[in-house]
Amino acid sequence: MEKSTTFKWHNKIWFVVLVLSFGWLFLHYAYFTVNADDNIFIFLGHRFATTSNFHGSSHYRLPFNKDIHFAREEPQYDRPPVTNVNTLLPEKKDENVRDHVQSLDTMVNEKRHENGRGSFENVNTIEYEKKRANGIKKHRHRHRKVLPKKNHEVENVGMFRNVSKENHFSKDNNKVDLVGAKSTAKKHEGMKNGDIVTSKHPCAGRYIYVHEIPSRFNEDMLKNCASLNKWTNMCDFTSNLGLGPVIEDSTSVFLKRGWFKTSQFLLEVIFHNRMTQYKCLTKDSTIASAIYVPYYAGLDVSRYLWFSNASMKDADSLDLVKWLREKPEWRKMWGRDHFMVAGRITWDFRRIKRDSEDWGNQLLVLPETKNMTVLVIEKSPWANNDFAIPYPTYFHPSRVDQVFSWLRKMRKQKRPYLFCFAGAPRPGREDSIRGHLFNQCRIAEKKCKLLECQVREESKCHQPAYVMEVFQSSEFCLQPPGDSYTRRSIFDSILAGCIPVFFHPGSAYIQYLWHLPKDYTTYSVFISEKDVQDGKVSIEKILSEIPKAKVRYMRAEIIKLIPSIIYTDPRFRLDAVEDAFDVTIKRVLERVDKLRKGVDSSLRVKEELTWKHSLSGIVGEQKWDSFFVKKAG
Template identity: 40%
Template sequence: METNFIFFVFLLFILSATCQDSDLETDCTNKWIHIRHLPPQFNLDLLSNCSAYPLFDNFCPYLANHGLGQKTHNKSHSWYRTDPFMLELVFHRRMLEYPCLTSDPTHANAIYVPYYGGLDSLKYLYGPEINSSFQHGLDLYDFLVHVDSPNIWSRNYGHDHFMVMARPAWDFNQPLNSDPLYFGTSFLELPEFYNVTALTHESRAYPWQEQAIPYPTSFHPPNLAFFESWVNRLRRSRRTTLMLFAGGGGISANPNVRRSIRLECENATSMSANGTGYEKLCEFVDCSNGICQHDPIRFMKPMLQATFCLQPPGDTPTRRSTFDGILAGCIPVFFEDLSAKKQYGWHLPEEKYEEFSVSIPKEDVVFKGLSIVDVLSSIPRAQVRRMREKVLEMLPRVMYRKQGSSLGLRSKKDAFDIAIEGTLERIKSRLQEIAAQ
């Protein structure tokens, strides 16, 4: 592991030195990005502590393949045991091959800060500095503003800067004067970072700084052939199950949507599916205690056989499973808008949700006894086919293709490409507003 890690660090530095101002044939008008050069304490050094937080997890195995994790099996080309908290690493690696990098910050339309904020938060969330979580980010701010070329920051006071923080924004919004036992850090509450755009797994209801981008899944194809092969498999897949829930929870006696789903699914197994066109009305894949997170085989095969994948909120509104399901060609069923519709506007446009998903208010399920099976089985088959085709159309937008992928696959915009486009547009709009004041 130590040898692999050293090689990884070496390769990362080589790439950062050679990828600047590359691909001059690309039209980079209004797309130039400058990567700020941070000391390794803000990114690479954090990887060397991968086994230091046992209460969180030993994330050393997930550093392989530039954050994609280990392959699911030796002959795999597209499937990895990806941990969603490695998005900062995955994004950094993809940034290094972005075709419109510039070494001149005055020429840039946006400034990328390769800070692994989610990983750096671990020492405050699970480590010895738990009582100092209000200090998360202050050393980074000091470096950006006072140490490394202060004029880069002062030119727009951070409005043109962006970073990736691979946790829900809720984990970074602890009030500065709160009880230190409150879970989270205060990074997004620091006035010093109010102007910076933070790309997170999940944003708050009324975000100023952050924008949610898709959780990374386990599917990272290296070329167009592997991608198209997977899509063809989805089209051939026999959907013998009406609906599926892959997740945990729902065992509490208190009313909640996961409990209602588990009870309905248990009852549905004893009901006849005759007349519905399905062999099973519901399947439950128990993913309690994170047993599915790094083992996509557990849930992907059942998802391939299901028409609808239920995506109820848990500790927070969003789920990685939403994107796993889309990659399986499974139509998502949402129970509140904050699970996706009010989150991923760049990647899953809000006006298109009725074309590829189903919305069922959780209050109707929990308190009014609405049957999810009845709702889903009543949707006409022709409409279901159209919805699944729309899911397949959206698929490239929520996957992160493998770094160094072929030119053919790069013609399809993936989650990274769309995140960069959205960030550039957001920064452009914000700077125009400031100039007009």
């Protein structure tokens, strides 16, 4: 009797065990069938192949690299939502699926290439992802709600001392701290509830690393601002982060705010401070697409330009390139991903002979800087390592509405004069046409506004209100070469909505191709300086014959250019407007990317033909060949 009772009890136990086992298997099968679609066997094979995070894991760990993760698309309320593919149009679905599969194929091929063999172990995860992507449009997540996407704002880092050095992904405001960020195949990884979040980041391909160079190459110069120029005390101009003293507008020429008495030679300081507002700074140089060197090259050389001691003029630039050569970042591309700003004209940095007493230093002829991208306010037509960016103007807005207010003001501005000229004569230069311009302006009487600048410091040309008033009152502004091809006045006139008239193609057309249209006829007038010298043309006649409709069109184009030729106040960020800094950074990153890929065609062109290639991509015979027969400087 006792034995029969025991047997029945054992049967009950086994029955319970069997029921629970089948129940567990049924629930497990139902779970994976819903979440893995047709790929349950591949999915289960991968899950058992990996031993970490089996339950509740939101990531798949690839066996060949423990640092690479793929996120499962499961809803988590505290992470940015994934767009439901089923809500997209059919064409968009196919595009998303195709892009996802192609990216996975690329990763497989890259890993095979790294391992040096035709295959690698355990690629189940990637195969699963590919199959799941191809079948994702069947019925996946139809019952799930798609929350609205949030914009990810990237916190400024790199230049700020109070930024945390730890990676974090803030749940409160979706700001991403890029200090020390790691990246795999240009993807950003952040921490979220203890898990790694891998997603395509808006800064991918745009990260910039800033070298922390010794302070004697930048900050110390500003501390000794009185010695920066032999003729002028620069201390006032270095105030307000390089913008100079605030202009108090009492003549209604300017707006109430955003205007400063800015020196044309403080661009390095303005650019450096503007870099602190760049969204994609990083402390990790390994993920940087470009590397910025905040060397104040123009301020450095300006201290010694009028001295004959060659070693004194070259000392700091030689020390800087030596410092750069010893850095691991330099050896990555031997400086081809490095860039810096030299806030003077290129001829101040191109002394050919090492020990001569000629003008300038040797910064731009050093082997190291020939690999770099150097930004100057005037470039050489016969070199491929310097690039011209706009001179700083007087306008540095801190708010977007200031920009739009100024554009409206220039559109409505009354212009009683046909043309104007503001400048000083060049009696000592036989090739200068300025004397001819003065004469033609005087002959035109009431049609030309003349502002003749004197050498003395109190000249009206050194007072921004007088200069801008002349430009605002005229349809056209004459812009002949100065001591070199370019002059700051070009950008002051554009800022005033005045159509520039150029007499040499080296003044703008081969210079500012990043910021001005290649089709110069849309925003300017060209009159050959040779025709002016020979007395063959009347400037008044040429300008008065331009149809009024064409003048209105050209002015509209000029006003459109204004945001891209100004530098906004470095203490503020104007995300709705791309200024000269934004345009410059984009083009620098594009150039470095081409150099990295080996597709920069400009390097295959002889340097003396660089201006032709930059202008039209053609190095054959051109109409402006006679303007560039010999090198200047």
